Amino acid sequence: MPYPNHAPVVICGAGVIGAAVAYYLSLRGVPVTLIERSAVACAASGKAGGFLALDWCDGSPLAPLARTSFQLHADLAQALGVDYGYRRLTTLAVAAGAHGVQRPDTMPEALAWLDSQGVPTRVLGTPATTAQVHPAQFTHALLHAAQARGAQLRMGCVEGIDVSAGKVRGVQVDGTLLPTEQVVIAMGPWSGCAAQWLPLPPVWGLKGHSITLKPTTPIPAQALFVQYITDTGEHLEPEVYPRPDGEVYLCGFSEQAALPESPELVQPRPEAGPFLQHIAATLSSSLAGLTPERVQACYRPVTDDGLPLLGPVPEVAGAYIATGHSCWGILNAPASGLAMAELIVDGRARSVDLTPFEPQRAALRGQGKPV
Ligand SMILES: Cc1cc2nc3c(=O)[nH]c(=O)nc-3n(C[C@H](O)[C@H](O)[C@H](O)COP(=O)(O)OP(=O)(O)OC[C@H]3O[C@@H](n4cnc5c(N)ncnc54)[C@H](O)[C@@H]3O)c2cc1C
Known part of the structure; x- marks a missing residue:
């Protein structure tokens, strides 16, 4: 169901993960602004191999994310309607x-x-189990499709998140407050900086x-x-x-x-x-x-336990994180984007169980640094 009256969502970082979250939110009619400090797909999302595998994550908590993503990649190659080098191999x-x-x-x-x-x-x-995309072109294709549905790209450096009474109030971009009640941290390895603004485990x-x-x-x-x-x-x-x-x-x-x-x-x-x-x-x-x-x-x-962080930031209403995909970010971007959009719009991810990726898991297990 589309949500054209949903509150605007600010996504920090226009790598493949930010672009995928923006794409799936825009499919639901949610107004989205992506903030990017340098250039779209300028980091790992533009310089990765773009290799995709159906079953190479089997036996790990990543398996459902990877299997769902592998199928979504095939669907997107049709749905996005542009050639970004998707093929089976x-x-x-x-x-x-x-x-x-x-x-x-x-x-x-x-x-x-x-x-x-x-x-x-x-x-x-x-070819039944492995495939590839050109990662930079794929990221741009997701972003263009989101923009065609109204998503905005704004160049600028995210410098902080304003929080008051346990709720997100806005994002500091180049010294100016961009008001919003919902924000997604998707700054790849630079998401580690967000631990200064929000109670998050380390990312490097x-x-x-x-x-x-x-x-x-x-x-x-x-x-x-x-x-x-x-x-x-x-x-x-x-x-x-x-x-x-x-x-x-x-x-x-x-x-x-x-x-x-x-x-x-x-x-x-x-x-x-x-x-x-x-x-x-x-x-x-x-x-x-x-x-x-x-x-x-x-x-x-990367994260302490090698798994992505996908979900709500503990103790701060309206704050989410989507990062830590390590060597499988291009593969797992579609299912991550879809599940995050479901979480933000519906309050629950239906397509993939995000429990293994919840940001507060380290604190719940008593392992790693406390969030
Ligand atoms: C050599 C190599 C090969 C790889 N090959 C594959 C592969 O074959 N298949 C696969 O599935 N995965 C592969 N990966 C992994 C994949 O590239 C990553 O997991 C994925 O690109 C991470 O995407 P991201 O959007 O989280 O981060 P990034 O691509 O790092 O994007 C983060 C974005 O946030 C922006 N940003 C940072 N700080 C700020 C700020 N303060 N304000 C605003 N914007 C900010 C950055 O400029 C950047 O554009 C590979 C990785 C490497 C290093």
């Missing part, structure tokens, strides 16, 4: 290393592009690096999860995602590093680009000798 485990790996005498024709030192060892996913960022290449020969729709052993014996797990537009994305090289104040200040380590280039060349002659179009870094948002 095969996913392979590949062994590779600086010292080379024993190759079989013959390789199936479909794997002929892996003509260097990478050896496929296992099928991890089929884990840095990852990536490059994009533009080979001249087409690469088949095969995602690779590579087990790479360096010349010093270190085990690395880079990932490779050929995209429908001919781009090939490689990521790896995760590290604990201090989160800069804003996304523009995030810089890749100098050695990360050349190293990912070297791994690409180790896998396929089609990827050798190419200058990367982009060498970049970003921070995925």
Whole structure:
């Protein structure tokens, strides 16, 4: 049921999670304003792989969120009516290393592009279970669809949340109060700042690096999860995602590093680009000798127990949080956005049980820092 008279909701952060919440709220006719300090999808939501899997979260509390999201991604690819690189694909485990790996005498024709030192060892996913999107284009598509239904995008830095008598009264944006009684914190790893304004558990960022290449020969729709052993014996797990537009994305090289104040200040380590280039060349002659179009870094948002925070902020009526999706934020954005919209509009999420993701869970279990 649409709620055109619902109170306006302010969403802080225009990454994939903020855009998904805005999209599903706008479908319900709720007036929405998104506040973004830098640019839409400027952080992890624009620099991720965009890999989607139906059942890779099975056995964890994320399973229902992931399974619902995988189906919603298929629905959205139809409903949004724009091409943002959604497709089903095969996913392979590949062994590779600086010292080379024993190759079989013959390789199936479909794997002929892996003509260097990478050896496929296992099928991890089929087109029935794995898929991909271009994450920046997907985030923009969600936002444009929300804007077509009246959502507003306002550029500015959220500096605080005004709370009085246990209720949200407004959002401080660039020194000015934007009045609202409902706010969603969706600032990715920067959601950690909101713990200064609201009683929230910690959120921080884990840095990852990536490059994009533009080979001249087409690469088949095969995602690779590579087990790479360096010349010093270190085990690395880079990932490779050929995209429908001919781009090939490689990521790896995760590290604990201090989160800069804003996304523009995030810089890749100098050695990360050349190293990912070297791994690409180790896998396929089609990827050798190419200058990367982009060498970049970003921070995925993580929490103490590795699960997202999705739900109402304890003790503050009208405040919600949606973050902490770690390495599955692109996959889990649709079900997170839908469930958050249901929670905000109906008072209860129906499509996915959000209980495992409630922000007050750490305090209820007596674990982690108290909220
Ligand atoms: C290398 C790498 C590869 C990945 N690959 C995949 C993948 O293949 N599949 C998958 O499902 N997930 C993947 N992920 C995870 C995914 O990218 C993230 O979980 C997801 O993008 C997080 O989205 P978000 O909207 O929560 O945060 P973000 O994308 O960080 O967006 C937060 C937004 O909030 C804004 N903001 C911050 N502070 C403020 C403020 N004070 N005021 C206003 N705006 C503010 C920022 O500018 C930013 O635009 C990957 C992550 C990394 C690092």
